[in-house]
Amino acid sequence: MAAAAGRLRTRLAAGWLRLQMSALPIGQCALAAGGAWFVANDLVGHARPFFAPIAAVISLGISLGSRLRRTAELVVGVSLGVLVGDALISVIGSGPWQIVLVVALAMAAAVFADGATLLVGQAGASAVLVATLLPPGDAGGFDRCIDALIGGGAGLLVAAVLPADPVGPVRREARALLDELAAVLDATAGALRDRDPEAASKALARARATQPLIDEMRSALLGGHEVTRVSPPLRRRRRELGRFAELAERADYAMRNTRVLIRRTYTALCDDEPAAPELADVLNELAVAVRALTAQLGRDGDRELAREPVIEVVQHARQLAGTFTPGPSEVVIVAQVRSIALDLLQATGMSRQDALRAMRGDPEED
Structure with missing residues (x-):
């Protein structure tokens, strides 16, 4: 019993340490997501700008990396997915085989354009969202691209204003x-x-x-x-x-x-x-x-x-x-x-x- 309690305390202490170390990145992601939604929805006037907070969170991430390149890949990937999804779903409608086709074409376009992992993944994910959440014929592909750009910009802005310790x-x-x-x-x-x-x-x-x-x-x-x-x-x-x-x-x-x-x-x-x-x-x-x-x-x-x-x-x-x-x-x-x-x-x-x-x-x- 004592050994089990000791292991539990060790795991809780380790979890608390991880949380302390990730507190700033989590706060950055939360603020960037809320700010991106506010700009896209309240200031720009886009309806349901869900790509904006998604882009903000992904552009920041929990860990540091090549953030500038990742933001560019994110915006391009979302743009490809949205544009391919909008163009096809408005013609062929939505359904299982339509999702297969849209996702395959969006990811193929992303691979052809660059091939970066994030770009390809975001192209596929964005195509899925368009094919499943947006009604066929719903115009807004360009707006979704702007939302992705707003989200990426919000992420970079938060990183600049509330930066993590670089050292x-x-x-x-x-x-x-x-x-x-x-x-x-x-x-x-x-x-x-x-x-x-x-x-x-x-x-x-x-x-x-x-x-x-x-x-x-x-x-x-x-x-x-x-x-x-x-x-x-x-x-x-x-x-x-x-x-x-x-x-x-x-x-x-x-x-x-x-x-x-x-x-x-x-x-x-x-x-x-x-x-x-x-x-x-x-x-x-x-x-x-x-x-x-x-x-x-x-x-x-x-x-x-x-x-x-x-x-x-x-x-x-x-x-x-x-x-x-x-x-x-x-x-x-x-x-x-x-x-x-x-x-x-x-x-x-x-x-x-x-x-x-x-x-x-x-x-x-x-």
Whole structure:
């Protein structure tokens, strides 16, 4: 009973968190829908302008994406569906086979025109609405197109006046990606320390499953840039988004290098090759350095503070390599540690040349 109550509380807490995170997009959709209906019905004078609020909601959506393109696809799709539906239903009437024909022709026209998923879907959906809700011969195809344009415009206006935080979702996705990178490095260190090939195999599978995190961060970046385009007051956040774009690129490279490191660790353990147990400590330290970078992703954080832990990892790896003659796998592991460190330093804003100089311990140039 207690366990069931605990699961229920966990689900309720998760649901409440999702609701809090989606509160602004939901409010945007609701305001845009009401505003679009008011403009189309009360100001323009269109009867039953249901396409206006539909277009407003779809143009905004719950999540950010390519909103400007989506609005254009929405308006074109609705226009095609309405025009094809009006032209045919007024001649052939409405019924099951008429709906089949109208939907097929509207979607075929949309595929021919562009082929975008939203455009094609809206063309088909609009044709259905015309074929089922509007009486045959009811003029109004042009009005429905105007309604779609009003709805799309209302969505963009609400997004500009009540914009979402362009950086918050990007920061959240960046933290998730870096947390996973640190966890994978810790798991690899444990496998190396225990000489456990199965644990190394699991760490490799986990590293290979991180691509969706990278894709989600890039999607959040796209949405953030779009917010700054439609909302002039937020254009000053573009520089911060640029820093996160560089971090996303370097985190992607770091994860790729980590996969190479884990594959070599797995091979060494399966083939019973020697691997200095101190290398596991280096990997743990690298995970700590990744978490130091994650800790600096706050609004007022300074990523320069994350550089020193990374440089210390490189120095430790260099000192360790000088205490013994490394085998083939150990050479690869140390090389990948250096590559990951280089990626992390560049993620803090350093140039490649400055990062290499810091890793070598060279003094800074004036």
